[in-house]
Amino acid sequence: MALKDFNGAVAVITGGASGIGLATARTLYAQGAHVVLADINNERLQQAIEQVRQHAPSMTGKVLGVPTDVTQEAQVQALMQQAQNTDGHIDLVVTSAGVGHGGPIDLFTNEEMQSMMNINFMGTYNCTRAALPAMRSQQHGHFVFLSSVAGKLGSPLLSGYTASKWAVRGFSSALRAELYGTGIDVTTVYPAWVDTPMIQQEQEAMQLLNIVAMLTPDQVAQEILQAVQEGRHDLTLAPNPDIALVLQIMKDDQDKAEELLGQNFQQNVQKLVQH
Numbered sequence: 001m002a003l004k005d006f007n008g009a010v011a012v013i014t015g016g017a018s019g020i021g022l023a024t025a026r027t028l029y030a031q032g033a034h035v036v037l038a039d040i041n042n043e044r045l046q047q048a049i050e051q052v053r054q055h056a057p058s059m060t061g062k063v064l065g066v067p068t069d070v071t072q073e074a075q076v077q078a079l080m081q082q083a084q085n086t087d088g089h090i091d092l093v094v095t096s097a098g099v100g101h102g103g104p105i106d107l108f109t110n111e112e113m114q115s116m117m118n119i120n121f122m123g124t125y126n127c128t129r130a131a132l133p134a135m136r137s138q139q140h141g142h143f144v145f146l147s148s149v150a151g152k153l154g155s156p157l158l159s160g161y162t163a164s165k166w167a168v169r170g171f172s173s174a175l176r177a178e179l180y181g182t183g184i185d186v187t188t189v190y191p192a193w194v195d196t197p198m199i200q201q202e203q204e205a206m207q208l209l210n211i212v213a214m215l216t217p218d219q220v221a222q223e224i225l226q227a228v229q230e231g232r233h234d235l236t237l238a239p240n241p242d243i244a245l246v247l248q249i250m251k252d253d254q255d256k257a258e259e260l261l262g263q264n265f266q267q268n269v270q271k272l273v274q275h
């Protein structure tokens, strides 16, 4: 059963203090939802609460900020409890908390890989487990998991990020099958580069990987809400022609797609070396 109307819905958004999470919170609030923002960055979280309210001053929904580290199961349980206390239900959970750094596999440490998996994948898992009891008793609920086009491709220098986003994709697929018929659904989002603080911090990688952000957080937020209303399971947003092409090739010929990604990466390295 798709969530058609956000008016009066309770939505939890992790990573709600920035980028895609914050844009999704603003858009939901403007459509009448109560929004519960969760983020590890408390300072930005407090600013985000104000931004959400100011975005739609005439709306009267509740806006809560709950400082949360999504890798900590107990904190995520407390977050979902607070969300449920807001109005007695949890209708939508958007897991946008994430980190996105990379590096050559030879230098990518065990700690970095663990941390990437913990935030990007275990964070999603923790939110799911913590929100499910409420959703099961209501017999409805919707999860939106932020994967990435890196959850469908193998990106050089982003092996840890790619692994964590493939994990989110596999988890989504299993969950949809397991929750079939319960009234609880999952939309998985696979955006190409989006203009947010996450990629703005990675100037060197942007050159090496030829990163061009063609999506804004607001566009992604609009697309997410539409996909939820339509009950879509796969929301792939790839306006970059090169990424769209490799995604297409990947469907039929994974070897060919990996070859193209590798060649493109080598060419970018050569260009930088020559400069």
Ligand SMILES: NC(=O)c1ccc[n+]([C@@H]2O[C@H](COP(=O)([O-])OP(=O)(O)OC[C@H]3O[C@@H](n4cnc5c(N)ncnc54)[C@H](O)[C@@H]3O)[C@@H](O)[C@H]2O)c1
Pocket: 014, 015, 016, 017, 018, 019, 020, 021, 038, 039, 040, 041, 044, 068, 069, 070, 071, 095, 096, 097, 098, 099, 100, 119, 120, 123, 146, 147, 148, 149, 190, 191, 192, 193, 194, 195, 196, 197, 198, 199
């Ligand atoms: N920006 C892109 O190009 C892009 C593309 C595809 C997918 N994504 C995914 O979208 C999601 C949102 O990314 P964004 O671009 O908006 O990034 P962002 O950096 O703007 O926002 C991410 C937020 O997550 C929070 N966060 C990090 N670790 C956390 C933790 N342990 N617990 C709670 N919060 C934590 C950060 O404080 C930040 O506010 C991420 O999962 C990212 O991988 C981003």
